[in-house]
Amino acid sequence: EDKVVQSPLSLVVHEGDTVTLNCSYEVTNFRSLLWYKQEKKAPTFLFMLTSSGIEKKSGRLSSILDKKELFSILNITATQTGDSAIYLCAVEPEYGNKLVFGAGTILRVKS
Amino acid sequence: GAGVSQSPSNKVTEKGKDVELRCDPISGHTALYWYRQSLGQGLEFLIYFQGNSAPDKSGLPSDRFSAERTGGSVSTLTIQRTQQEDSAVYLCASSLGGTLYQNIQYFGAGTRLSVL
Numbered sequence: 657e658d659k660v661v662q663s664p665l666s667l668v669v670h671e672g673d674t675v676t677l678n679c680s681y682e683v684t685n686f687r688s689l690l691w692y693k694q695e696k697k698a699p700t701f702l703f704m705l706t707s708s709g710i711e712k713k714s715g716r717l718s719s720i721l722d723k724k725e726l727f728s729i730l731n732i733t734a735t736q737t738g739d740s741a742i743y744l745c746a747v748e749p750e751y752g753n754k755l756v757f758g759a760g761t762i763l764r765v766k767s
Numbered sequence: 768g769a770g771v772s773q774s775p776s777n778k779v780t781e782k783g784k785d786v787e788l789r790c791d792p793i794s795g796h797t798a799l800y801w802y803r804q805s806l807g808q809g810l811e812f813l814i815y816f817q818g819n820s821a822p823d824k825s826g827l828p829s830d831r832f833s834a835e836r837t838g839g840s841v842s843t844l845t846i847q848r849t850q851q852e853d854s855a856v857y858l859c860a861s862s863l864g865g866t867l868y869q870n871i872q873y874f875g876a877g878t879r880l881s882v883l
Contacts, residue, residue, distance in 0.1 A: 687867075688870075690871070690872075697856060697858070697876040697879075698770075698874045699810075699858070701871055701872075704867070704868060744809065746810075748870065753817070753864075753870055754800065754812040755802075755810070755812065755872060756812070757809035758809050759807070759808055759809040
């Protein structure tokens with residue numbers, strides 16, 4: 657059964673800290689790994705990763721994939737209170753287009 | 768529309784009643800997905816529509832759940848004889864459908880269903 661595990665489940669940091677969120681996966685086939693940010697209800701797309709070792713970057717957020725060790729990390733530098741959200745990791749198996757999601761990491765950034 | 772639109776945003780119903788949840792995908796997106804998010808859990812796949820192909824219903828938890836997509840656009844998720852364990856946020860997503868980046872799914876704000 658395809659599975660995605662995220663860690664930590666939750667964490668609290670202070671503004672300006674750097675955080676690293678982890679995502680490991682087990683899938684029969686692999687097409688891509690995606691990161692989403694969920695603040696209120698709608699998850700918003702952050703990154704899609706398909707190749708190992710190539711960092712994707714957007715402002716203070718960056719992500720990288722390791723297809724050999726089957727994990728990805730999402731880094732957020734100089735955190736702000738607006739980064740407080742649930743961060744979801746999902747894998748797209750090759751055979752279908754449905755996403756398999758992890759339970760998410762709840763990030764709270766204190767001012 | 769600019770994004771995926773879902774209605775209602777909140778629905779409270781009594782156990783045993785039927786409910787209908789609506790999703791209006793991004794214009795031009797051929798693929799549409801329904802997920803369910805229970806408290807403290809990740810999103811659980813329910814059903815997937817792609818163009819005129821038969822839908823992938825493999826995630827529907829029971830025969831009380833059904834969905835249709837009319838005219839390749841708007842979709843309705845129906846839950847019959849609701850149970851308390853159906854309480855969750857029901858999220859809809861759409862994508863262009865295709866390869867890699869065309870398959871990025873964009874989500875609506877969801878419908879929070881509470882079954883009393």
